[in-house]
Each structure stands twice: as structure tokens, then as C-alpha cells.
Amino acid sequence: MDYMDSGMRYTPKPDKDWDTSVQFLPASDTKKLEKKKGPGRIGAVVGVVVFAAVLSLMTGLLVWHFHYRKDVREKRMYTGSMRITNQVFEQAYENSNSTEFKALAKQVAEQLKTIYSKTPQLAKYYVGSTVEAFSEGVVAYYLSEFKVPVGQAAAVDSAMASMDKLVDKAQRTAHRPGNALVFEDVVSSGVSSVFISCFTIYFYDYTQHTRANHIGTITSPGFPNTPYPPNTYIQWQLRADPGYVIKLDFDTFNLEEDCKNDFVKLYDSLVAIESRAMEEICGYYSPSDPLSFLSSRNVMLVTLVTSEKGNYPGIRAHVSQVQKGGAGMKCGGKIIGPQGAFMSPNFPNYYPPNTECEWKIEVPAGKWISVIFSKFLLFEPGQNGKDCTKDYVAVNSKKLCGEKVGQVAETVSSNVATIRFVSDRSFVDRGFNATFKAIDSLDPCPKMFQCKNQLCMDLKLKCDGWNDCGDMSDELNCKCNESDLQCKNGLCKPMFWQCDGVNDCGDNTDELNCGCKADQFLCLNSACVLKKKRCDGRDDCGDGSDELDCGRTTSTPCNDVTYKCKNQMCINKQNPECDGTTDCADGSDEENCDCGQRLLRFKGSRIVGGQEAEQGEFPWQVSLHVKAYGHVCGASVISRRWLVTAAHCVQDDGKIKFSQPRTWEAHLGVHTQRMPGKAVVKLGLKQVIPHPYYNAYTYDNDIALMELASDVAFSDYIQPICLPAAQHVFPSGTTVSITGWGATREGGSAASVLQKAQVRIINGTVCNRLMSNQITSRMLCAGILSGGVDACQGDSGGPLSSLASPASEGGRSFLAGVVSWGDGCARRNKPGIYSTVTKFRGWIKEKTGV
Numbered sequence: 001m002d003y004m005d006s007g008m009r010y011t012p013k014p015d016k017d018w019d020t021s022v023q024f025l026p027a028s029d030t031k032k033l034e035k036k037k038g039p040g041r042i043g044a045v046v047g048v049v050v051f052a053a054v055l056s057l058m059t060g061l062l063v064w065h066f067h068y069r070k071d072v073r074e075k076r077m078y079t080g081s082m083r084i085t086n087q088v089f090e091q092a093y094e095n096s097n098s099t100e101f102k103a104l105a106k107q108v109a110e111q112l113k114t115i116y117s118k119t120p121q122l123a124k125y126y127v128g129s130t131v132e133a134f135s136e137g138v139v140a141y142y143l144s145e146f147k148v149p150v151g152q153a154a155a156v157d158s159a160m161a162s163m164d165k166l167v168d169k170a171q172r173t174a175h176r177p178g179n180a181l182v183f184e185d186v187v188s189s190g191v192s193s194v195f196i197s198c199f200t201i202y203f204y205d206y207t208q209h210t211r212a213n214h215i216g217t218i219t220s221p222g223f224p225n226t227p228y229p230p231n232t233y234i235q236w237q238l239r240a241d242p243g244y245v246i247k248l249d250f251d252t253f254n255l256e257e258d259c260k261n262d263f264v265k266l267y268d269s270l271v272a273i274e275s276r277a278m279e280e281i282c283g284y285y286s287p288s289d290p291l292s293f294l295s296s297r298n299v300m301l302v303t304l305v306t307s308e309k310g311n312y313p314g315i316r317a318h319v320s321q322v323q324k325g326g327a328g329m330k331c332g333g334k335i336i337g338p339q340g341a342f343m344s345p346n347f348p349n350y351y352p353p354n355t356e357c358e359w360k361i362e363v364p365a366g367k368w369i370s371v372i373f374s375k376f377l378l379f380e381p382g383q384n385g386k387d388c389t390k391d392y393v394a395v396n397s398k399k400l401c402g403e404k405v406g407q408v409a410e411t412v413s414s415n416v417a418t419i420r421f422v423s424d425r426s427f428v429d430r431g432f433n434a435t436f437k438a439i440d441s442l443d444p445c446p447k448m449f450q451c452k453n454q455l456c457m458d459l460k461l462k463c464d465g466w467n468d469c470g471d472m473s474d475e476l477n478c479k480c481n482e483s484d485l486q487c488k489n490g491l492c493k494p495m496f497w498q499c500d501g502v503n504d505c506g507d508n509t510d511e512l513n514c515g516c517k518a519d520q521f522l523c524l525n526s527a528c529v530l531k532k533k534r535c536d537g538r539d540d541c542g543d544g545s546d547e548l549d550c551g552r553t554t555s556t557p558c559n560d561v562t563y564k565c566k567n568q569m570c571i572n573k574q575n576p577e578c579d580g581t582t583d584c585a586d587g588s589d590e591e592n593c594d595c596g597q598r599l600l601r602f603k604g605s606r607i608v609g610g611q612e613a614e615q616g617e618f619p620w621q622v623s624l625h626v627k628a629y630g631h632v633c634g635a636s637v638i639s640r641r642w643l644v645t646a647a648h649c650v651q652d653d654g655k656i657k658f659s660q661p662r663t664w665e666a667h668l669g670v671h672t673q674r675m676p677g678k679a680v681v682k683l684g685l686k687q688v689i690p691h692p693y694y695n696a697y698t699y700d701n702d703i704a705l706m707e708l709a710s711d712v713a714f715s716d717y718i719q720p721i722c723l724p725a726a727q728h729v730f731p732s733g734t735t736v737s738i739t740g741w742g743a744t745r746e747g748g749s750a751a752s753v754l755q756k757a758q759v760r761i762i763n764g765t766v767c768n769r770l771m772s773n774q775i776t777s778r779m780l781c782a783g784i785l786s787g788g789v790d791a792c793q794g795d796s797g798g799p800l801s802s803l804a805s806p807a808s809e810g811g812r813s814f815l816a817g818v819v820s821w822g823d824g825c826a827r828r829n830k831p832g833i834y835s836t837v838t839k840f841r842g843w844i845k846e847k848t849g850v
């Protein structure tokens with residue numbers, strides 16, 4: 001492998017290395033700017049000499065061009081594998097120093113030479129072949145080198161692309177020695193130029209044979225103490241016993257974001273053959289989001305390619321072997337009964353390549369079958385969702401492929417069905433899980449509504465303003481009920497979305513004629529009451545809002561909506577704290593208001609979906625790192641000493657003591673992960689206080705406090721967020737911000753630059769229905785119900801920030817919620833769930849004094 005081991009490392013000159021001797025022409029030095037006079041005699045002699053020199057140089061160039069240049073050749077390497085059908089595998093073939101290996105390798109190389117010699121485009125340029133490895137089967141992995149004249153590369157590439165045909169042809173010819181090897185399953189692919197021509201490459205090669213009951217480990221060089229090295233190609237050739245496959249589980253995956261720079265690529269082979277590539281991965285995956293792969297045979301190649309730039313911790317993976325068709329790989333079979341479930345092998349992790357499963361489903365006679373895929377991830381580069389020529393699932397003859405958002409339903413008009421899952425030899429994904437049930441052909445959705453896409457929906461969900469089917473069909477042709485608003489285009493939307501400044505109907509009818517009649521007052525719950533009923537001491541709106549802000553700041557009875565001053569008096573102004581007006585007689589509503597403001601100015605912009613935050617835009621955002629793993633959760637600064645995060649972030653698991661202060665390092669003032677900057681302050685913790693009533697099953701009371709080991713100094717990039725009073729109201733429909741470095745799509749990798757997005761607070765009753773009654777009063781829902789915007793894995797513990805009035809008018813941000821949980825990420829009708837901070841105001845005060 002010395003072609004990659006050039007040893008030299010390119011060291012760029014530092015940017016600052018300017019040539020300081022450069023001078024600019026002084027404008028006054030006019031002589032230098034004057035044109036010269038015409039040539040004299042000396043000039044003529046110089047001219048002749050120069051002319052002669054130019055002439056001879058050109059002659060030289062022409063001679064070089066026509067005589068030698070056609071011989072400029074480039075090196076081209078091809079790697080491939082083939083099965084030798086008339087040999088039996090011997091253990092010694094695993095060791096490239098054994099005589100058995102050398103003998104068989106020599107024979108393979110000789111036969112390759114014969115094969116190439118029969119093809120004129122190859123014979124002329126062939127240099128030689130080496131055998132890299134053998135595996136069970138017997139499979140030979142080879143590397144062939146050619147020296148190809150510039151301009152001929154395409155011809156050689158195309159000849160090599162049909163290597164299987166060349167081998168077939170050679171094997172059909174008559175005079176072959178009796179002991180010749182017989183090749184089958186021949187594949188080949190060009191070796192990427194990074195591996196051949198790059199003068200900056202370091203090369204590492206590891207081989208590992210996993211045995212029964214043994215778990216091996218592979219780590220990037222330097223892990224976990226130092227970042228992995230730049231400009232390096234590392235490969236791990238993994239083998240297992242015959243009849244087994246390799247299982248690779250990453251417990252740490254932390255590479256540069258851009259796969260163009262650094263990536264891990266896995267192959268279902270022992271050499272890097274493109275047609276056997278399983279997956280290319282880069283970026284960061286949270287330890288709680290497992291990445292696990294299976295090979296199709298007893299070999300796997302893991303490669304790590306790194307570029308010049310970046311400083312990232314790297315990877316660690318565990319290697320084990322599992323019996324072919326064993327646990328996690330089983331699939332297919334006969335399922336008889338009125339309902340059942342099935343899924344792709346290794347689900348929810350990556351299915352192995354080169355796999356076929358067939359399920360025969362049979363429901364009672366006379367019934368039809370409805371198959372519902374709740375997850376469907378069969379992405380493969382180069383495959384469009386229509387032809388499904390690569391990995392696919394077929395329900396009888398209907399093929400499905402690609403990645404699908406939401407549920408997918410297929411109806412079979414018979415009581416038997418055949419489901420086939422096929423993964424080809426390259427690229428794998430996380431697969432699918434599905435359920436089926438017997439249905440009545442005349443009434444496929446008994447007591448339910450049938451969507452156009454064949455899903456069945458609870459009748460209550462029809463015309464409720466939410467796109468439950470996913471294709472909007474439950475929201476078309478609706479007669480809205482009283483609690484709903486009728487859009488002109490036929491849609492019904494929840495009343496509380498009327499006049500909230502957002503076009504929910506799609507035709508803007510929910511935003512027309514906003515406000516009440518001239519003599520009416522618009523309540524917070526969108527009701528209209530006569531103006532004269534406002535501030536009459538009676539709750540006419542039903543939510544008390546006609547009795548708020550009545551100009552009287554004292555002697556209001558204390559209740560759930562009134563604000564309690566330090567002197568225990570209540571005022572009937574909504575959210576009076578830190579709004580710049582003293583409302584309490586003792587002024588306590590304007591105390592401790594050094595919070596929730598950005599010191600830097602930002603252009604106000606409306607955000608659709610997530611986008612990068614500006615540096616210092618959310619100065620209360622904290623990144624909680626577990627030492628050696630990197631970012632795990634978010635948190636918010638509430639004072640110089642204290643942070644608020646989620647309780648589920650600080651629960652111990654088998655491996656890591658998340659509940660211990662010493663496990664953590666709080667990174668404050670961070671904008672880009674792993675990019676140290678002057679603004680960043682890293683602090684240890686003194687204590688971690690999870691809420692005593694946190695429930696790990698329901699995520700109720702999902703909040704925790706963290707005390708920093710020492711006070712942090714506030715700066716442009718580190719500021720506390722305001723804590724809302726217990727009575728603070730964040731009305732449904734309010735636009736709030738979410739921020740974090742979590743995954744940028746469900747199951748995806750984490751962001752390196754802080755991401756921000758805007759979502760809206762969703763009515764608790766509606767949310768409880770959407771989230772199957774899992775919402776308690778300690779939970780707050782926020783999201784964009786059409787999908788696409790949400791928090792995700794890795795954002796947990798971070799802030800849901802609510803800006804009281806525009807920041808440009810001195811508005812402050814309040815911590816409305818703490819990122820807690822969700823059903824997937826950014827799915828339709830599945831809002832994000834946050835811990836309601838107002839409910840914990842007393843507890844926070846008690847523990848921290850803030």
C-alpha cells in the first residue's frame with residue numbers, strides 16, 4: 001500500500017506571512033511613471049538576443065509537445081472483488097504472509113494479467129495487480145494498476161466497468177490450464193483520486209477478526225484524548241467467522257459537519273469498491289441516537305477520510321459478530337391472523353445490504369388487508385421514488401422506496417398478500433416498521449374517516465383544522481363546528497388562530513376583519529364582549545382578560561391570573577414584570593430585571609424553518625458537554641451561578657453518570673461547536689438538582705437546575721434570560737423561539753452552528769389530543785403543526801424564549817419552556833413539548849434564590 005504512503009505533509013504558509021518589503025509607488029515620484037524613450041543601439045542588440053531566445057524556446061516546446069508529450073501518463077487504480085468457485089477457504093488465507101496466501105495471490109494476479117491482455121485498451125497500459133485479501137467464499141480482493149496516456153482514461157474506465165464480462169469471455173475460451181481458477185461475481189471500481197494522487201495523505205491500515213462472544217473496539221487515532229489527525233486515510237478491515245456477519249455499533253460519532261471534508265464510509269467488502277459502499281456518514285450523532293450497521297457477509301471495511309481542516313473528537317465503534325439470520329436479522333415468514341406487525345431487519349437501525357425478506361400475510365377469508373407503514377426510510381443515492389430499482393418494499397406488485405414523511409397506507413383487495421423487502425448490494429438505510437389488519441371491503445374504516453391516502457382517522461379529527469391525514473383530505477369539504485373558524489377555501493381552523501397575524505387558512509380569511517365590532521372588546525380567547533363590560537369587576541370574557549389592565553394596580557383579589565407583588569398585594573395587569581412600568585406599589589415588578597436582553601443589535605427577520613442564529617442573539621443559550629463526548633444537551637443561563645436544563649438530561653444511564661456534576665462541562669457564549677473563541681467560557685458544575693417529581697416515563701416535571709462551579713462574567717455573548725412570574729401568560733398563538741445544536745432532521749446529525757427557529761404556542765387541550773393524552777399542566781406545547789419546524793435530539797434542556805415586546809423597543813426575553821420531548825421531530829400535528837417554567841417558578845426561587 002505504499003502508493004498512499006508518501007509521508008510528506010503539506011503545510012500551508014500562515015496567512016500573516018505577508019511580504020513586508022512591498023512598497024507602493026509614491027505619487028510624487030513622477031520620473032518612475034514617465035514613459036521611456038525609444039530604443040538605441042544597445043536596445044537593438046538586446047532585442048535580437050531576446051528574439052533568438054524566444055525562438056529557441058518555442059522550438060523546444062514544439063518538439064516536446066509532438067515527441068514526448070503523448071507519453072505523459074497518469075496512474076489509474078481499480079479495486080475489485082471476485083469469488084473463486086473452485087477453491088476451498090483455508091484459515092491461512094487471512095494472513096497475507098502465509099505461503100498459502102502468497103501462492104493463491106500469485107495465481108490470481110497471473111490470471112488477471114491474462115484477462116487484461118485480451119482487451120487491447122487495457123493490455124497496453126497494464127502495470128500489475130496485487131491481491132489485498134481473501135475472505136470466506138473464497139472471495140479475492142484485488143487492486144490493479146494502469147498507466148494511461150492523458151485522454152485515454154475514459155476508454156480504460158469503461159473497459160474496467162465491464163470487468164465481469166471480460167472475465168466471462170476469458171473463461172469461455174478453450175485453452176485454459178486444468179488448474180485455472182474459476183471466477184464469479186466479479187466487480188470492480190476506480191479508486192478515488194484522493195487515495196492515489198494526494199500528496200497529503202497519511203495511511204493507516206488495521207485488521208481485526210472478531211470471534212464469538214467478543215466485542216472489539218475501533219477508535220479514530222488519538223481518541224478520546226486528542227482530535228483525529230488531518231489528511232489521513234484510515235481503514236479497518238473487519239472479519240468474522242464463517243456463517244456470521246459483522247455488527248458495527250458507534251457509541252461516539254463526532255466528525256466535521258461537511259462530508260466533503262471528513263467522512264466515514266462503510267463497505268460490505270474488504271476493499272473500497274464503490275458498488276459495495278453501505279453508507280457515508282459525517283457530522284455529529286448524539287450518543288442517545290444509536291448508529292448501528294450490519295454487513296451481509298463476514299467482512300466489512302470501515303474507512304475514515306480526513307481533510308486538512310478541523311478539530312473534532314472522532315469516532316468509537318464496537319465490533320461484534322452475529323450469526324447470519326440470527327437475532328435482529330430475522331425477517332419474513334408467514335403471518336396468519338386478523339392483525340400483525342413486521343419490520344425490516346435490524347430496525348430501527350440500518351438493515352444489511354444484499355438482503356431479501358418475504359412475508360406472506362393471511363387474514364380471515366372474505367376480508368381485505370390494510371398495511372400501514374409508520375416509519376419508511378429506504379433512501380438510496382441515485383434512486384428516484386418511482387422506479388424503485390434499488391432497495392424497495394413491494395406490497396404484492398406495488399413497489400415503494402425512498403424516504404416517506406408520516407404514515408403510508410396500502411390496501412390489498414384480497415385476504416392474502418405478499419410483502420417483499422429487497423436491499424441491493426449497496427447503500428442501506430434505517431428501514432421500515434409496519435402493521436397490518438383485516439378490513440371489511442365495504443367499510444374499510446369502521447366508525448372512522450378514510451383519508452384519500454387510505455389511512456383511517458378518528459371521526460373527531462375530520463374538519464378540526466388539523467391536517468391529520470397528512471394529505472389534507474380530512475380538512476376538505478368541511479362544515480365547521482361552532483368552536484371552529486370557517487375559512488373561505490373550505491378549511492376549518494381552531495378559533496384561537498383567528499387574527500393572530502398568521503395566515504392559517506392559506507387564503508388569509510382567518511386574518512380578515514380582525515378585531516370586534518366598534519362597541520366590542522376583543523378578549524384574549526378571541527371572544528368579543530361589549531366594551532362597557534370591560535373593567536366592571538366581572539369576568540365576561542370567560543378567561544378574565546376583560547378585567548386585566550384596568551388601570552388599577554392595587555387591591556385586586558389574588559387569583560391565577562393576577563400578579564402578586566413582593567408586598568403580597570395583587571395587581572390585575574397581565575405580565576407586568578420587567579416591562580419598564582412600575583405597577584406594584586413597592587416597585588417589585590421592576591426589580592431584578594437585568595435579564596433577557598441582547599447587548600448586540602440584530603436585524604429583525606421572520607424565520608421559516610430553522611436557520612443559523614447570529615452570534616450573541618441568544619446569549620442565555622448554553623451547550624452542556626459531557627467530557628470526551630461533546631455536546632449532549634442545551635441549558636439556559638438564569639444568573640451568574642445558575643442554569644436551567646431538562647431533568648431527563650441528568651439521569652444516569654448504564655455507562656455515563658449524567659447525574660454527577662463532574663460529568664459535565666457547561667459551555668457558555670458558544671456559537672459554533674468545537675470552535676474555541678474569545679466569547680466562550682467553559683465551566684465545571686458544583687451541583688445538579690433534578691426536579692424531585694421528575695417522572696422518567698411520562699417526562700412530567702422535566703426540569704433541572706445546575707450550579708456552576710464559579711460565577712460567570714456576563715458579556716455580549718453571555719446574558720441571563722428572564723424567568724417569568726408564576727402567573728405569566730404565554731397565550732396560544734404566541735410566536736416563540738427555539739434554539740439549539742440538536743439534530744437538523746429526525747434521526748439526523750447535530751448542527752455545529754447554533755440554530756434558531758420560530759414556533760407558536762399551542763393550546764393545551766388541542767395538544768393533549770394530538771399527543772394522545774400525554775400532556776400534563778407542567779408541559780407546554782409549541783410547534784408548527786404543518787410540520788417542518790421543531791426542536792430535536794440534542795436540543796433538550798435548551799430554552800423556549802418568548803420576547804415580550806420587540807427587542808428594538810427594549811423588549812425582554814422570558815424563559816417560557818425547556819425543551820423536553822416530542823414524537824419524532826417536526827412531524828405534522830406533533831408539536832414539541834416543553835416543561836412549563838411558570839409552574840416551577842417557586843421551586844427555582846427556593847433552590848437558587850433567583
Ligand code: ARG
Nearest residue numbers: 791793794795796821822832
Ligand atoms: N428529548 C430530546 C433530547 O434529548 C429532545 C426532543 C425534542 N423533540 C421535539 N420533537 N421537540 O434532545
